[in-house]
Every structure is written in C-alpha cells, then in structure tokens.
Amino acid sequence: DERTFVMVKPDGVQRGLIGEIISRFEDRGLKLVGAKALTLDEELASEHYSEHQGKDFFDDLIDFITSGPVFAMVWEGKDATRQVRRMVGATDPGEAAPGTIRGDYGLDLGRNVIHASDHEDEGANARETSVFFDDDELLNYEQATDKWRYE
Ligand code: GTP
Numbered sequence: 119d120e121r122t123f124v125m126v127k128p129d130g131v132q133r134g135l136i137g138e139i140i141s142r143f144e145d146r147g148l149k150l151v152g153a154k155a156l157t158l159d160e161e162l163a164s165e166h167y168s169e170h171q172g173k174d175f176f177d178d179l180i181d182f183i184t185s186g187p188v189f190a191m192v193w194e195g196k197d198a199t200r201q202v203r204r205m206v207g208a209t210d211p212g213e214a215a216p217g218t219i220r221g222d223y224g225l226d227l228g229r230n231v232i233h234a235s236d237h238e239d240e241g242a243n244a245r246e247t248s249v250f251f252d253d254d255e256l257l258n259y260e261q262a263t264d265k266w267r268y269e
C-alpha cells in the first residue's frame with residue numbers, strides 16, 4: 119500500500135497534540151509503519167524544506183522547524199498521501215476547513231502544527247522519508263483488522 123511522510127511540527131509537540139494527531143490517522147484506518155522524535159538541525163531542516171530555498175519566508179521557516187522537537191511518522195494505506203493531505207487541510211490554518219487538523223488546531227500560517235508530503239509532488243514522499251528514516255526503521259506488518267478495512 120502507499121506510504122506517506124508526516125511530521126508534527128515544534129508547535130504541535132509543545133502543545134501536546136502528538137496523541138490527538140496519531141489518533142486521527144489511526145481512526146481513519148491508516149497504519150503506522152515508522153515514528154521517531156527528534157530535533158532538527160539546520161542542515162536537516164534545509165534538506166527537508168529544500169523546495170522553499172530562496173523564498174522570503176525560508177529563514178523563518180528553518181528557525182521555527184529547528185526550535186524544538188518534532189515527531190516524524192510514516193503512515194500506510196490506500197491513497198495515503200492524498201487522504202492525509204485532506205485530513206491536514208489548507209496550508210494556512212485560517213483558511214483550513216474545520217474538521218481538518220490545521221482547521222481545528224491552528225490560526226496562524228507560521229504555526230500550522232503539522233507537515234505532510236505533497237500529493238501533487240511525485241517524489242516528495244520518498245525524498246522526505248529518506249531525510250528522516252533509514253529503510254530498516256520502517257515496518258512491514260499485517261493488522262488483523264486489515265480485512266475489515268479493505269474489500
Ligand atoms: P508543509 O506540510 O509544511 O510543507 O506545508 P504545505 O505543503 O501545506 O505548504 P508549503 O509546502 O507551501 O509551505 C511550507 C511551510 O512554510 C508551510 O507549512 C508554512 O508553515 C510555511 N509557509 C508557507 N508559505 C508561507 C508564507 O507565505 N509565510 C510564512 N511565514 N510561512 C509560510
């Protein structure tokens with residue numbers, strides 16, 4: 119099944135939202151295949167956000183994302199990348215629909231709680247996952263509930 123990279127940002131960790139966010143993806147029926155808590159250094163942060171290098175908000179973004187621990191995860195499931203992005207909501211929490219993670223937990227563009235790989239960027243998942251995880255840190259396993267989630 120498809121795998122997608124997700125990361126609770128420093129604001130989400132500080133606000134104690136890791137559990138809430140994990141629960142949402144679990145409740146949806148996605149399967150957790152990797153997770154780790156870490157603090158990004160500038161090099162790792164710049165690699166993760168390389169697509170935004172040169173933009174006027176880049177330095178603020180790097181300062182913010184390195185400002186405290188993050189919680190990185192890989193979730194697996196049918197159409198996982200697109201479904202996770204739908205659950206995460208619009209980039210600006212002020213515009214994100216209620217019911218989405220950003221729409222329920224945020225107000226400000228620069229404090230939008232969570233990162234998820236872009237489903238419109240073909241290589242994003244593989245690229246971002248490899249910044250955070252070695253192959254042997256990702257799990258392959260069955261859940262007894264799989265047959266109750268998929269036809
Ligand atoms: P990510 O999941 O974090 O990648 O968000 P996204 O894919 O919804 O948005 P995008 O990749 O375009 O931007 C990356 C992050 O940069 C966003 O999550 C915002 O926190 C931040 N960002 C984007 N645009 C702006 C901006 O105009 N000003 C500021 N301050 N931050 C921005």
Ligand code: MG
Pocket residue numbers: 234236
């Ligand atoms: Mg993005």
